[in-house]
Amino acid sequence: MLAVLAMSAASTTIAEAATAMRCSHQLPPAHHIAKVVDRWAAEVEKLSEGELDVQVFGADSLVKANDNILAVAKGDIECAFSLNFQWGKTLPLMNVTVGPYTMSSIEAWKKWPTSEAAAFLEEKLADKGVKNIAWMFQTNVSVFTSKGRALLKPEDFQNIKMRGLGPAFDRSLIAMGASTASMPGSEVYQALATGVIDAAITDVAAAYSRKYYEVQDHFTVVPVLAAYLHGYVTPSWYEGLSDKSKAALKQAGEAASGWAIEASQAASADAPKQLEEKGVKVHIATDAENEAFKAAMQPAFNEGFAEETGEDGKKLLELIEKIQ
Incomplete structure (x- = not known):
């Protein structure tokens, strides 16, 4: 006992x-x-x-x-x-790594x-x-998701409402003609399903795991953010x-x-094929398409990031250059 x-x-x-x-x-x-x-x-x-x-x-x-x-x-x-x-x-x-085409290595x-x-x-x-x-x-490979047509160039974003990722990055979407709405990732599927937003940008793997293929039919793969x-x-x-x-x-x-x-x-590596197997159209952005997105998006982001972060932002970008 x-x-x-x-x-x-x-x-x-x-x-x-x-x-x-x-x-x-x-x-x-x-x-x-x-x-x-x-x-x-x-x-x-x-x-x-x-x-x-x-x-x-x-x-x-x-x-x-x-x-x-x-x-x-x-x-x-x-x-x-x-x-x-x-x-x-x-x-x-x-948000420094969210800068369009800033840190994809x-x-x-x-x-x-x-x-x-x-x-x-x-x-x-x-x-x-x-x-x-x-x-x-988490990712250096993203997708622009949409319904009815693919988003292949900056002009395609005119009058599109998208989920935003924060003030500086949202500037880059707005520069292409989109409007943005703030919401956590867990709410995006429902917002797409109900038409609250028209399109989204997310990690290519998350687009699959969150089943965006059920509510969007075009996916453009872009190395736009990390x-x-x-x-x-x-x-x-x-x-x-x-x-x-x-x-x-x-x-x-x-x-x-x-x-x-x-x-x-x-x-x-697996997600684009997995998305295609669900019956949606997947397009891997070409070098020329990426250059066009970069030219449209990067200046707007950089301006916003500089305004938001000041000298600290400048120092952080310099430190990031050391590991590129």
């Missing part, structure tokens, strides 16, 4: 020792980066030897996408993952997690009340962790950066 009680007490102590880490994100389960987040969570638990109990809540099931940043900063939850452009006006520096992304540019952004994130713990490259998901935690919660748990987060974050690149490259 005493042995049973002792074992029970030991089990209780172990259970109490595990620190809960609730992590919210917006991606659907089938998304390639959602799977990387799950793999990261398992790695954190393994490396922390059970000190951290990582509970992942995807698809907006815990906190809505637009509320994740504030929820972590306030300590309502311990952890979240957001797409860079969800920082919007709060920290527009995060995979080699640059491999250098990103330990780069001066990433460290610079981590300092700015700390100033906004969160501690960054992981960088997960997007990433990043993980962050409440600083006060982080400071209360053991050195082992902190090291586990660091090591798992570095590993996940590599997994994300591998998963994203595979997803980007």
Whole structure:
């Protein structure tokens, strides 16, 4: 009996020792980066030897996408993952990779997690009340989705209403004649289905995993922007962790950066064919078409980004040049 009680007490102590880490994100389960987040969570638990109990809540099931940043900063939850452009006006520096045709090199992304540019952004994130713990490259291959006709040149965007990605990038869409609406990724499918918006721009793999092929019939593949998901935690919660748990987060974050690149490259390679198999028309933009998009979009984005970020933006672009 005493042995049973002792074992029970030991089990209780172990259970109490595990620190809960609730992590919210917006991606659907089938998304390639959602799977990387799950793999990261398992790695954190393994490396922390059970000190951290990582509970992942995807698809907006815990906190809505637009509320994740504030929820972590306030300590309502311990952890979240957001797409860079969800920082919007709060920290527009995060949108630097969204610049049309600015950072599409995979080699640059491999250098990103330990780069001066990433460290610079981590300092700015700390100033906004969160501690960054992981960088997960999501895509450098996007699609312009539409219904009835393909979007192949800037003139095709006249009078088209699209989901926007943030003020600076939206300028580049507006420069081509589109109007934009702000909404999280989880709401785009319904907006397309009901005609609230006419078209969208998204990661080519996300267009497949979110089933855009059910509500759009033309997909133009363009290397127009690079997007990433990043993980962050409440600083006060982080400071209360053991050195082992902190090291586990660091090591798992570095590993996940590599997994994300591998998963994203595979997803980007497979997605165009997967979309075609659903009966939609997929067009890979030609060099000439990309040059026309770049000429129309880049100046408008650069002007907006400069206005939003000032000297910090200029410095960040210089740091990014070092890893290109």
